[in-house]
Amino acid sequence: MVDLIRVRSLTVFGKWRPFFISNKMSLLRILDLENIENLFDHHLEQIGKLHHLQYLSLRGCMGIFRLPNSLGNLKQLQTLDIKQTMIRNLPKTIINLRKLQYIHAKIISWGDVSYKEMASTFYEDLPRVLQNKACLLTLVSASFCVLCYAPQLIDIEEDDVIIDRRCLCTVFCCFMLPFIIRELQLYGIVLPRGFRKLRLLRTLTGVNIAFGKGILKEIKALTQLRRLAVTGIDKKNCGEFCSTLADLRCLESLTVHSKPGLQGCLDGVSSPPKNLQSLKVSGNLVKLPEWIGGLNSLVKLKLHETMLSELDATIQVLGKLPNLAILRLLKNSFKGEELNLTFHREAFPSLVVLQLACISHDLRSVEFGEEATPKLELLSFIGYYPFAYKNAGMFSGLASLPSLKEFMLDNAYAVEFLTDVQDQLDGNPNGPVMKRC
Structure with missing residues (x-):
């Protein structure tokens, strides 16, 4: 038996065996219940007795729908991880946790449907x-x-x-x-009023800003935020959201998601965070906001369902970002007829990882020009299934990528396509290999 009087860290694996949270566990600093089966809300009712708790993880606990009000007694709590739970609202008592620095939240969705x-x-x-x-x-x-x-x-x-x-x-x-x-989307949590009091908060992810007029004002007061991920952006709140970003000067990572779409919603960002290093956008943009081209500190960029209509113009803008090292162009990031993706000379000088995953049904070719992406080491490609690319010229210029080490593919391709890619890799002096993901 573990002496719970002295234990300071507890990690549970497998299925939950309920035990009573008591004063004997008062020295507990870390409680990790990630992916525990059969863990339900009433098992957490006494969580407030763990007065010294600094880290609490419920990630992957699909039986958790709410947090008890006693959570407000955890005055030493610094990290709360409720990703992949069914929690929609944080209890009002959470505003008492003045040492809280990290909130990780993202509710499981059914395809983010209404x-x-x-x-x-x-x-x-x-x-x-x-x-x-x-x-x-x-x-x-x-x-x-x-x-x-x-x-x-x-x-x-x-x-x-x-x-x-x-x-x-x-x-x-x-x-x-x-x-x-x-008629809510099954995505994101709602913050309680008074959330601005958590001045030390550095990470806040999975927040739905569509409900409650004061949510963005609360977020704007969190000036120490380094990482922010929000959903629920629409025409009604996009102006205030853009204004909020101007006040979050310490922000380094930003994720924005909108099921209805983001067309025109991000154009009003007049003063983006200068230190932004990571940007993830999910939602119909149609056109790339101009301010993204000025993110000189940006290292990571992911586009998903953005439906950008100007392929060449977008790639030219992104290609000029001096520190962009990881670019992920995912499902339906572009739209158009017979799209040809071209990486021109001297474009993407710092790019190391490039992921192209179902970026469009109409993608016909990917070309790397001379002296383009000189530092590219990993190229990952996934085409739309069941469309198996039979075009032997789908990719070109692979032999001229001086730093390429791996070309990763899924399994939905004809022999002609694979043979053509392998021949180009064999002609590359750096000796890159083809792998299956």
Whole structure:
């Protein structure tokens, strides 16, 4: 038996075996419950007794829908990791944690779909009346009430864990009810009022800014932020969001996500953080904001579902970024007919890693000109499945990349394509190898 009076760090693997959090664990500094099965909200009710706790991880615990108010007693807490949980709202008492520096959050989504999209996808075979929001809410409410008042149906004992009515009520109240009524996307957490008091916060990820007028004002007051990831940007709040970025002068990493799209939403950034080193954008941009071309400190850039229409102009802008080392162009980052991606002479002087993954259905060629990407070491390519590229000239210029070490591919390609790529790699004096991811 571990002496919990003296233990200062506890990491649990596998399935949760409930134990009572007591004063005997008062010296605990680290509690890591990542990916624990059968961990539910009521197991955390006494978490506030761990007065010396500095690190708490619930990452991957899909049975956690809310954090208890007793979390506010953890005055020494510095890191809270709730990624890949079902938590949508942080408790109001979290504003008492004045030493908190890192909040990692990102709720699991069903493809970031809205209620209407789910209804059309999952209920399209049902009668139209059951696709109505009010009818669905009534049906779901009745189902949960039946389960809650019939404990013999739900008190299922499995590996010393009881799935009881508390768990079902939490699922309904904290997850299903808000999703159906407000038609929320299943992505991001909502911050409580007064969050600005956490002045030491350096990392804040997975925040939904679409609900609550004061959320961006709270974030603007967190001037020590180094890393920020937000979702829910739209036409209504984009102006204030752009203004917020101007005040976060210490920001080094920024992630923005919007399911409806980002077209025109980021154009109002007049004074981007000068020290920004990492930028990830997910959402329909159509056109690259001009300020991105002035990010001279940028090291990492990822574009996803941006649907950029000006391929050549975008690549020319990005190619002039002096410190860009990692470029990831992911699913539908570009749109157009018969796109030809060309890396010109002296472009991307610091690029080391280039990932091209399903960037467009219409991508026809990728060309590397002489003296382009001189430091490129890793090139990764994934085409749209099941479209197997049979074009032997899909890639060109691979033999002229002086620093190339690896060319990574998935498995959906014809022999002619693979042979052509291998011949180019064989002609490269640096001896790069082809690998399958």
